[in-house]
Amino acid sequence: MILFIISQIFYEGFEGNFxxxxxxxxxxxxxxxxxxxxxxxxxxxxAGVSVAQTSRDSGTAILQTPAINLPSINPNDTIIFSFYYRLPSVGG
Known part of the structure; x- marks a missing residue:
């Protein structure tokens, strides 16, 4: 997952410490x-959510950014949030 705003008010690529x-x-x-x-x-x-392979429980995982100051939002601004979803194979 990568979260960024094109004007680079905020960007995180997760290449550093986690x-x-x-x-x-x-x-x-x-x-x-x-x-x-x-x-x-x-x-x-x-960044991805890790779930124990033996777990069939439901649960919650939260990765929260610090506050992001967006001082001059206008109707033409765009926020892009990229993610994908994949289920691990079960039993092999």
Missing amino acids: PPTGWTNTGTRNFKWVRRTSGVIFGAAS
Whole structure:
């Protein structure tokens, strides 16, 4: 996952320490956000939710940015949030 605003008010590619400075990473049960370097769509790393292979529980994983100051939003501005969803194979 990569989160950025084209004018670069805010950009995070997850190539550095994880979670990035100022971010919070919380979860319930066996769910947590982790830094990944394989299967990356943009850049050298991404963030993904890791779920224990044996877990069939439901849960929540939250990766929260610090406050982002958007001082001059106008109707023509665009915010892009890229992500993908993949289920792990079960039983092999």
